[in-house]
Amino acid sequence: MKLPRAKQTGMVAVEQAIAQRRTVRSYQSKPLSLEQLAQLMWAAQGITGKSGFKRAAPSAGALYPMDLYVVADGACVEDLEAGVYHYEPAGHMLSPISDKSLLRDVARASLSQMWMATAPVNLLITAEYRRIEGKYGSRGERYAMIEAGHIGQNIFLQAEALGLKAGILGAFQDGEINRVLDLPHTHEPLIIMPVGYG
Numbered sequence: 408m409k410l411p412r413a414k415q416t417g418m419v420a421v422e423q424a425i426a427q428r429r430t431v432r433s434y435q436s437k438p439l440s441l442e443q444l445a446q447l448m449w450a451a452q453g454i455t456g457k458s459g460f461k462r463a464a465p466s467a468g469a470l471y472p473m474d475l476y477v478v479a480d481g482a483c484v485e486d487l488e489a490g491v492y493h494y495e496p497a498g499h500m501l502s503p504i505s506d507k508s509l510l511r512d513v514a515r516a517s518l519s520q521m522w523m524a525t526a527p528v529n530l531l532i533t534a535e536y537r538r539i540e541g542k543y544g545s546r547g548e549r550y551a552m553i554e555a556g557h558i559g560q561n562i563f564l565q566a567e568a569l570g571l572k573a574g575i576l577g578a579f580q581d582g583e584i585n586r587v588l589d590l591p592h593t594h595e596p597l598i599i600m601p602v603g604y605g
């Protein structure tokens with residue numbers, strides 16, 4: 408599914424977004440628009456370079472070992488069916504990988520932090536270390552984790568600029584997240600970010 412083109416201008420100054428950013432743990436049931444979701448995807452992992460492969464967040468050696476998934480239940484995002492989607496930076500597209508409503512299952516796999524299921528979407532950042540360890544050896548794991556932090560902050564600040572709020576979770580059972588979402592076992596979950604209206 409091709410996403411709406413992302414904007415490169417906005418009404419909120421980056422300083423304001425930084426000042427306002429907080430981890431929010433309660434969300435309104437109001438759905439996101441597909442434009443808002445597309446903008447969040449772009450801020451996280453969108454292609455921004457003229458060469459067509461460099462992305463919004465930095466990556467050691469430009470090796471991009473990260474993947475971005477969206478978990479959305481029915482009516483959580485306008486014009487998007489419930490399910491789990493993989494973001495494809497090259498085409499600025501979402502590929503469906505499941506049609507199940509799994510927000511509550513993800514929350515249960517996150518030490519039952521059920522507040523995260525009140526958000527219309529949870530964004531999951533995963534790393535595939537083998538994409539970076541060929542060049543950097545065991546240090547690649549560290550680089551991927553640093554990269555996840557950059558992506559997470561981009562999501563936080565883009566959410567603020569869209570009038571949304573985000574949260575961040577690192578407390579979850581990795582294997583359970585992969586099982587619930589049926590992800591490749593090489594995609595290590597690092598950060599989950601609920602996003603919605605605060």
Ligand SMILES: Cc1cc2nc3c(=O)[nH]c(=O)nc-3n(C[C@H](O)[C@H](O)[C@H](O)COP(=O)(O)O)c2cc1C
Nearest residue numbers: 428429430431432517520574575576577578579598
């Ligand atoms: C790596 C990481 C993991 C975190 N994991 C959780 C979590 O599992 N649950 C949670 O409620 N908050 C989690 N937080 C959010 C922190 O509690 C929060 O960032 C901190 O209290 C500072 O508040 P602020 O983000 O609103 O400025 C996490 C933050 C980071 C950076």
